[in-house]
Amino acid sequence: MRKNALIAAMLSVALASFAWGQSNANGIGYFALEVPANVTITIDGDDGDWAWFDPIFTVGPDEMYEIQKAEVLDKSDLDVAIMTAWTGTDRDNRLYGFVRATDDTLVVTSDVFDDGWRDDDLEIITDANASGGPHDGDGESGTRAEGQQFTMHLPVPGIYETPYGGDGSWWLRWQVVEEIHWMDEFAESRVTTNPPGATTGSTNVTVNYEYSIPLWDYASLDGADNSIRHENEAGQIIRLTYQLNEADNPEDRRTHQLATAGEDGASGNCDVCSEYTLLGADEYDRADGGEGTAVESESWAKIKATFSD
Numbered sequence: 646m647r648k649n650a651l652i653a654a655m656l657s658v659a660l661a662s663f664a665w666g667q668s669n670a671n672g673i674g675y676f677a678l679e680v681p682a683n684v685t686i687t688i689d690g691d692d693g694d695w696a697w698f699d700p701i702f703t704v705g706p707d708e709m710y711e712i713q714k715a716e717v718l719d720k721s722d723l724d725v726a727i728m729t730a731w732t733g734t735d736r737d738n739r740l741y742g743f744v745r746a747t748d749d750t751l752v753v754t755s756d757v758f759d760d761g762w763r764d765d766d767l768e769i770i771t772d773a774n775a776s777g778g779p780h781d782g783d784g785e786s787g788t789r790a791e792g793q794q795f796t797m798h799l800p801v802p803g804i805y806e807t808p809y810g811g812d813g814s815w816w817l818r819w820q821v822v823e824e825i826h827w828m829d830e831f832a833e834s835r836v837t838t839n840p841p842g843a844t845t846g847s848t849n850v851t852v853n854y855e856y857s858i859p860l861w862d863y864a865s866l867d868g869a870d871n872s873i874r875h876e877n878e879a880g881q882i883i884r885l886t887y888q889l890n891e892a893d894n895p896e897d898r899r900t901h902q903l904a905t906a907g908e909d910g911a912s913g914n915c916d917v918c919s920e921y922t923l924l925g926a927d928e929y930d931r932a933d934g935g936e937g938t939a940v941e942s943e944s945w946a947k948i949k950a951t952f953s954d
């Protein structure tokens with residue numbers, strides 16, 4: 646009841662506000678929740694520190710679009726739950742995410758970092774200042790000055806193991822110039838599986854992707870000091886797209902791709918990226934009943950106000 650009322654409220658304002666230059670698979674847009682003041686998220690692939698996250702804002706397959714074949718995937722084949730959070734400049738000013746993928750068969754065979762997308766794999770596409778357009782802007786190919794496509798992939802020692810993320814699960818792609826990988830050094834990421842140690846051919850696997858990154862309004866090949874760091878604030882709309890790659894057969898590799906974008910192309914151009922509104926800590930209800938839990942009706946009013954700005 647409550648969820649339906651919320652979605653109806655969001656729809657009515659979304660239809661009036663959003664007209665061009667983005668593509669949301671749910672037709673509305675998505676929400677990232679400010680991490681409560683007394684919560685610290687540890688990037689360890691364990692969702693114990695996400696119990697506060699209001700499940701109304703968890704994104705699943707029903708709010709996503711399958712890009713490759715426009716097919717609806719059975720949830721026994723691939724299911725997903727995506728939670729996105731943020732902190733402002735009063736804290737560490739980062740984007741946080743936890744993505745739980747439940748898959749009947751795991752495939753992680755890539756030995757080339759740029760080709761991780763052929764496996765079970767997660768793409769996270771960022772355009773913090775919602776500029777849209779090609780990730781490279783008007784610059785040299787592969788610079789990713791205006792937008793970025795990161796990948797998270799189960800690190801497999803000897804096969805897929807990057808120098809980045811903390812456990813080798815993080816990589817900026819595709820075909821980017823070497824100098825821009827400084828951005829990856831800022832990422833914290835961890836990918837775990839349940840059961841632990843799952844690998845290609847394992848069945849009924851849960852893959853947990855947890856990450857934290859700073860966002861950039863402009864990224865220079867000359868490093869962070871010459872780049873413009875984005876400052877997260879409640880009420881902002883950023884462009885952020887998740888694309889979950891699905892492979893069940895090591896010969897066929899990727900067959901499907903579940904996205905928050907409503908069409909293909911976000912991997913290179915954020916004119917078709919999905920949008921996330923940053924909700925402040927007082928604009929949602931804490932699922933764990935912890936400190937800062939908002940009054941329900943007040944929460945709706947603030948969400949509507951955010952949309953009609």
Ligand SMILES: [Ca+2]
Nearest residue numbers: 687689691694
């Ligand atoms: Ca954690």
Ligand SMILES: [Ca+2]
Nearest residue numbers: 722749750893
């Ligand atoms: Ca599957």
Ligand SMILES: [Ca+2]
Nearest residue numbers: 772774776791
């Ligand atoms: Ca941008």
Ligand SMILES: [Ca+2]
Nearest residue numbers: 748750892893
């Ligand atoms: Ca799979």
